Amino acid sequence: NAGVMQNPRHLVRRRGQEARLRCSPMKGHSHVYWYRQLPEEGLKFMVYLQKENIIDESGMPKERFSAEFPKEGPSILRIQQVVRGDSAAYFCASSEGQDPYEQYFGPGTRLTVT
Amino acid sequence: AQSVTQLDSQVPVFEEAPVELRCNYSSSVSVYLFWYVQYPNQGLQLLLKYLSGSTLVKGINGFEAEFNKSQTSFHLRKPSVHISDTAEYFCAVSGGTSYGKLTFGQGTILTVHP
Secondary structure (H helix, E strand, C coil): CCCCEEECCEEEECCCCCEEEEEECCCCCCEEEEEEECCCCCEEEEEEEECCEEEECCCCCCCCEEEECCCCCCEEEEECCCCHHHCEEEEEEEECCCCCCCCEECCCEEEEEC | CCEEEECCCEEEEECCCCEEECEEEECCCCCEEEEEEECCCCCEEEEEEECCCCCEEECHHHCEEEEECCCCEEEEEECCCCHHHCEEEEEEEECHHHCCCCEECCCEEEEEEC
């Protein structure tokens, strides 16, 4: 049973470009979470999605960031017009059900904005 | 709102010595508590979790943690550490209206010296 998959593992974007981060949850998991790890900070929750629904986006920046989890295919975290402050590690996690089920984390995508 | 405080940002220890990584949480509702480990450039792996029942929780790799409701603590312990335990450790909490969202502490870097 493959774990949570994220791609790309490393992504370099210039300021103003768009970044698309992909997350495939574990087989049988229908809940996906995105977290961001900024340098010198802990992991911060961004968004919680189920298939075709955003359940909680309280941690998402108000502008430039969006997330989706379509009926078919991976979950996508999209960052428009990236800035240097977006440089971070972005982790996706999935779970079989809702809290307090164990969340399984992917290896992360490390975004560098130049 | 929930919060987690990890009292030590770095803990150096010699191989085969015991270690305790401290975690305190704040929440107005019942919580579920987790400890995760992150090795360099990797995702997070669950060490152990407290959902209910016995306050002493045993996890993988010889780690254990004790839930203390009166002191709102969930300290992680291991009686004898190995070089391979060198990593960053995160305490996390979920529960109440968070619907699966994990709130993480700032992390503790455990360095095991030979």
